[in-house]
Amino acid sequence: MHAAVLDAYGEPLDLREVPDPQPDRNGVVVRLEACGVCRSDWHAWRGHGEWADDRVPRGQILGHEPAGEVVAVGDGVTRFVPGDRVIVPFSLGDGTCDACRRGHGNVCSDGRALGFEPDAPGAFAEQVAVPNADYNLVPRPAWLSARDAAALGCRYMTAYHALAGRTGLEAGDWLAVHGCGGVGLSAVQLGAALGARVLAIDVDDSALDRAADLGATDLINPTESDAAVSERVRERSGGGVDVSMDALGIAETCRNSVRSVRPRGTHVQVGLTTDAERGEVSLPTDYMTRWEVSFVGSRGMPPTNYDALFDVIEATAIDPGALVSNEISLPAVSDRLAAMDDYGVSGIEVITDFSV
16 A cells, blocks of 8 residues: 655655555454544644654654545454444544543553554555554544535534533633634634634634634634733633633744633643644743643543534534535645644644545
8 A cells, every 4th residue: 555654754655565464353454545644743743742752753654534434344343344434533442441430531551643643544545453442433424525524623622522522611611722723723713612602712713713613702822912812812702711622732822811801711732733832831820820720731632522512413403514624545644744833733633535
């Protein structure tokens, strides 16, 4: 099969023939119909993460937002057969540890991150292997296309877990989203669907326009005023937001987000840091202590929570596909990753053509 392989950080991925994956006893192989191109792929492509012993090794097949069809099944798999339409989460749990049994497979101590480590080759390829399929693999509803399922694959489900699972966002709450890329726009759409009043912050007016289309009722471009972003957020929201998300991961947006929160509110960190922060951001801890601000991290979503996300989508009639800004071919991936250097990607871009 053809795959896009990371041979050198920051250089074009190598499109080449690699052996077809084979399912292990408890795994399956999925033929790819769609796969999103995510900023986490950009971090991996740029070689970030060395400071956390989390650098993706050269030789890795990237890609972690896949949807497709099962084509091969191991002898130990009971829930899936060839021909099933599926989504592959990027957080792959072993299905047996305490975290997995408690419904937190995204933090499985023996888990694998699809597309980010050698024993979990990713989905910038024609096929992908999925371990522990009975636990990890998600049946794709008939109403959900592969393209739109790929849009759910990381950024959307990450946003949902952050809002519904980690912060307990409720109808009527104020939500601030700092950074309106793929995960930020997902948070805007989901926050609005959950009944929150959403304030979107970004330096790109076109990103803010998309946020408004997806349900944001207030917009802030930091470049349009000398006032601090957090002051403007607190003014618009009447004293601070209930939940604030840093969807970008740079020091400035993280601190802005923390200072945007009302007393006893919650900041949720979703964006990963860049080479400038190297995993460390100084925080206004006295402010957090004085106002009892909670700081929580959020990573992906347990595979067992997809049904709850599907229920929200069906109940609210929101369209995850509205976030898809571009459909591309596998050979175009390198150029689209490079475009993220200067935040030159709007919305979610999805590979729908795997021919080379």
